[in-house]
Amino acid sequence: MADNNELIIRDLHVNVEDKEILHGINLQVKPGEVHVIMGPNGSGKSTLSNALMGHPRYTITSGEIEFQGQIINDLSPDRRARRGIFLAFQNPLAVPGVTVTNFLRTALTNRRKGDVAPQVRPQNLDIVGDRPVYETKKASVGGDGANIDRKQRQTLISPKEFRSILKEKLNMLKMDEKFTKRYLNDGFSGGEKKRLEILQMAILEPKIAFLDEPDSGLDIDAIRIVGEGVNTLRGKDMAIVVITHQQRILSFLDVDYVHVMMQGNIVKEGGPELSREIEEKGYGWIRDELGIQSSQDEAREEVGV
Numbered sequence: 001m002a003d004n005n006e007l008i009i010r011d012l013h014v015n016v017e018d019k020e021i022l023h024g025i026n027l028q029v030k031p032g033e034v035h036v037i038m039g040p041n042g043s044g045k046s047t048l049s050n051a052l053m054g055h056p057r058y059t060i061t062s063g064e065i066e067f068q069g070q071i072i073n074d075l076s077p078d079r080r081a082r083r084g085i086f087l088a089f090q091n092p093l094a095v096p097g098v099t100v101t102n103f104l105r106t107a108l109t110n111r112r113k114g115d116v117a118p119q120v121r122p123q124n125l126d127i128v129g130d131r132p133v134y135e136t137k138k139a140s141v142g143g144d145g146a147n148i149d150r151k152q153r154q155t156l157i158s159p160k161e162f163r164s165i166l167k168e169k170l171n172m173l174k175m176d177e178k179f180t181k182r183y184l185n186d187g188f189s190g191g192e193k194k195r196l197e198i199l200q201m202a203i204l205e206p207k208i209a210f211l212d213e214p215d216s217g218l219d220i221d222a223i224r225i226v227g228e229g230v231n232t233l234r235g236k237d238m239a240i241v242v243i244t245h246q247q248r249i250l251s252f253l254d255v256d257y258v259h260v261m262m263q264g265n266i267v268k269e270g271g272p273e274l275s276r277e278i279e280e281k282g283y284g285w286i287r288d289e290l291g292i293q294s295s296q297d298e299a300r301e302e303v304g305v
């Protein structure tokens with residue numbers, strides 16, 4: 001059963017604060033596939049990834065998420081992560097007090113132990129903010145040594161092994177080792193935050209990774225590094241779902257399917273040619289074709305505000 005890493009989302013309805021945002025999403029992702037989700041601002045792309053990860057503010061009112069042959073609607077974010085679901089956040093939050101190294105080492109320990117072993121948890125860890133980074137990542141966060149008790153520390157991956165994994169992945173993403181001694185995302189530039197998300201993915205080796213705009217705010221060279229990094233990581237077994245507004249990062253990936261979201265629904269699906277068409281012509285033609293009225297947000301995006 002655990003060998004079946006297929007993700008199947010069936011008729012998923014998701015509320016945020018009593019308002020329905022997703023109105024019945026169907027999506028099936030098989031191991032090794034690369035999917036792209038595009039759509040105007042506010043169409044529900046991040047909501048879908050947050051709901052998939054189990055963020056508590058996103059309530060599934062009906063429908064199901066199946067992964068590894070099990071319905072995971074009620075599974076906590078940390079258990080989803082340990083089973084191999086990963087989300088690179090659109091806006092990762094800073095976690096002062098937790099260094100990148102300690103975070104990654106603890107997260108990798110938990111990922112390797114899988115969903116059956118007790119979780120290595122930090123103690124008295126104060127995390128700023130209540131955004132997804134807190135909800136999803138607190139589960140696998142390890143604080144500085146002082147935050148983890150001795151018994152827990154003994155169960156961590158050895159520093160030697162971890163250092164060699166870290167070094168290899170840093171090289172791949174052309175990241176400086178200096179990063180890893182800093183607090184998580186604290187004072188990181190937009191581009192550095194995005195690379196750190198991909199570094200996490202590289203280290204955790206999930207079965208399926210949702211990347212929520214891994215390319216936004218990146219310069220051309222950084223998009224290439226991230227795109228090539230993602231492409232390298234994409235093993236036979238690992239599926240990737242990229243949420244993006246730009247075509248550029250897709251040129252590094254062999255895309256299988258493109259899904260277009262509007263107003264909480266997937267309204268059109270196709271192959272890589274669909275993303276190129278959207279880049280050229282925007283979303284107006286899809287709306288015209290399907291008779292969808294543009295929402296305020298979407299209209300704003302179209303006139304480039």
Ligand SMILES: Nc1ncnc2c1ncn2[C@@H]1O[C@H](COP(=O)(O)OP(=O)(O)OP(=O)(O)O)[C@@H](O)[C@H]1O
Pocket residue numbers: 016017021039040041042043044045046047048057090
């Ligand atoms: N936590 C939340 N609280 C209130 N409203 C929310 C929340 N999360 C999402 N929404 C609303 O749900 C809708 C979809 O938002 P979402 O962030 O999923 O869009 P998106 O497609 O990711 O847009 P973008 O391309 O701008 O990132 C928006 O109207 C947004 O305001």
Ligand SMILES: [Mg+2]
Pocket residue numbers: 045046047090212
């Ligand atoms: Mg978004």
